[in-house]
Amino acid sequence: MSVSLTTAGPSPLLLSVPVAVGYVPLGAVFGFLFVQAGGPWWLAIASSIWVYAGASQFMMIPMLSAGLSVGSIALATLVVNLRHVFYGLSLLHALPQHPIARAYMVFGLTDETYSVLTTLPPETSTAQRVWLTLINQLWWVSGTAIGALLGSQAQTQLAGLDFALVALFAVLVVEQWRARSSPKPLWVALAAYPVAWLVAPQQALLLSIALSVGAAIMLDWISHER
Amino acid sequence: MSDEAYIALVILAMGVVTFGIRATPFLTGRWLQKHPQVTRLGRFLPLSIMVLLTLHSVLDISGSWDGRLWPEILALGVVIAMQWWQRKALLSIGLGTALYLLLRNGI
Numbered sequence: 001m002s003v004s005l006t007t008a009g010p011s012p013l014l015l016s017v018p019v020a021v022g023y024v025p026l027g028a029v030f031g032f033l034f035v036q037a038g039g040p041w042w043l044a045i046a047s048s049i050w051v052y053a054g055a056s057q058f059m060m061i062p063m064l065s066a067g068l069s070v071g072s073i074a075l076a077t078l079v080v081n082l083r084h085v086f087y088g089l090s091l092l093h094a095l096p097q098h099p100i101a102r103a104y105m106v107f108g109l110t111d112e113t114y115s116v117l118t119t120l121p122p123e124t125s126t127a128q129r130v131w132l133t134l135i136n137q138l139w140w141v142s143g144t145a146i147g148a149l150l151g152s153q154a155q156t157q158l159a160g161l162d163f164a165l166v167a168l169f170a171v172l173v174v175e176q177w178r179a180r181s182s183p184k185p186l187w188v189a190l191a192a193y194p195v196a197w198l199v200a201p202q203q204a205l206l207l208s209i210a211l212s213v214g215a216a217i218m219l220d221w222i223s224h225e226r
Numbered sequence: 227m228s229d230e231a232y233i234a235l236v237i238l239a240m241g242v243v244t245f246g247i248r249a250t251p252f253l254t255g256r257w258l259q260k261h262p263q264v265t266r267l268g269r270f271l272p273l274s275i276m277v278l279l280t281l282h283s284v285l286d287i288s289g290s291w292d293g294r295l296w297p298e299i300l301a302l303g304v305v306i307a308m309q310w311w312q313r314k315a316l317l318s319i320g321l322g323t324a325l326y327l328l329l330r331n332g333i
Contacts, residue, residue: 025316043233050241055276060240062283064233074239080275081247082268085258088251095252109248160323160330162287166298167305167319169280174309176273185270189277205282212274213267220266 010124012131019112020139027143028150029164030057035151036161037061044151048144052137053110056080058168063205072206079209087114096126108133110140188215291330301326 027048034044039061047057056077063073087109094117095102109117113136117129177186189212196208251258258264284298305322309315 047237053244070235070239073236074243077240077243083272084247085250085268106249107245160327163326164323166283167322170305171309171315171318172276176276185273189274193281208278216270
């Protein structure tokens with residue numbers, strides 16, 4: 001992408017185009033599946049405004065359908081988004097001074113926004129970084145709105161369309177696999193799920209997440225404490 | 227999934243948790259640097275979680291039909307293979323879902 005070398009720096013709108021290509025359709029898939037699962041369209045949009053975290057928003061659909069408690073879903077969100085803890089570490093210097101702009105940029109640190117922000121040239125102004133963060137979220141919210149409205153218009157429910165959710169998780173598995181530093185997380189999960197399913201089939205997801213967290217802590221302790 | 231108050235409460239809680247995680251390094255950067263195991267967990271867990279979500283949702287879908295797993299396994303294989311070679315998320319999701327719709331609706 002050609003970026004202007006004037007003092008104005010790259011246009012945030014231009015920088016957000018690659019993010020839009022992913023966010024609008026994926027947001028639409030989220031909105032559509034949320035509504036098809038029985039959720040009201042305006043809450044699909046509300047979750048894209050207030051939560052704004054792709055993977056955990058998709059995760060909430062089966063969890064809401066299963067009627068899990070608010071605490072369980074909050075805990076699962078914590079585990080899924082834990083990786084975001086270290087995003088901020090590399091952006092400590094890049095935040096604006098204004099408290100609202102500062103808080104908003106911290107709020108908007110999704111995987112995609114993080115990866116765009118960390119590859120910006122150093123002369124990029126903080127105002128441009130804030131705009132970029134905001135425009136990225138606008139793409140996500142617009143996609144959600146489109147999907148939610150389509151989903152609530154669809155009269156006949158096409159059987160098997162919820163496979164899109166499985167496909168999305170599988171895509172994330174492949175991408176996480178690419179970024180892995182060890183294959184252990186895969187083996188841990190493949191072992192945890194059958195165990196959890198045998199013990200408590202109704203709570204298999206939550207129990208297997210808990211088992212995986214326990215195994216991760218144990219494996220980490222074994223390889224680092226000695 | 228139609229209880230609006232319940233869904234709204236879940237969304238509220240998820241937003242607070244997500245913002246809390248994203249804000250943590252700005253509030254406790256030094257504490258985090260002294261506890262590298264948190265960062266290592268943050269690197270370890272996402273792959274496990276995505277595998278668990280895939281397994282859980284695929285069994286969920288299969289269970290809502292006849293419980294035979296072959297259409298799910300076939301469609302899942304297409305998604306994984308497409309993502310591995312082409313790395314285009316929407317293409318992988320689109321092709322896998324289209325194949326699954328064909329298999330399930332018996333066209």
